[in-house]
Amino acid sequence: xxxxxxxxxxxxxxxxxxLEAQGPLHGYAITSHIQRVxxxxxxxxxxxxxxxxxxxxxxxxxxxxxxxxxxxxxARFYSITAAGSRQLAEEQANWSRxxxxxxxxxGHA
Numbered sequence: 001x002x003x004x005x006x007x008x009x010x011x012x013x014x015x016x017x018x019l020e021a022q023g024p025l026h027g028y029a030i031t032s033h034i035q036r037v038x039x040x041x042x043x044x045x046x047x048x049x050x051x052x053x054x055x056x057x058x059x060x061x062x063x064x065x066x067x068x069x070x071x072x073x074x075a076r077f078y079s080i081t082a083a084g085s086r087q088l089a090e091e092q093a094n095w096s097r098x099x100x101x102x103x104x105x106x107g108h109a
Contacts, residue, residue, distance in 0.1 A: 014044075015062075016062075016080055019080040027078070
């Protein structure tokens, strides 16, 4: 699997999980949440986030609508759909299998 594919899948996973846990958020709030809960270990750049959100919206995993931020600015708010929840469950299962496989290799290498 190419590095980009792994990163794309990981980005989908953490964005969907963020929306499931936090409810509707605008892009900056998504990136801030991910950075905060990962203790600054993960930083999602706008150049990666917005294309991913657009693709996930086309795939039916998220939906968006315009709203006002806490600072009274117009922003697009994203929320997870039922299809997105199913995809999240699949992505979490895949991630668990990957972690297990890597752990087995590291333990026996």
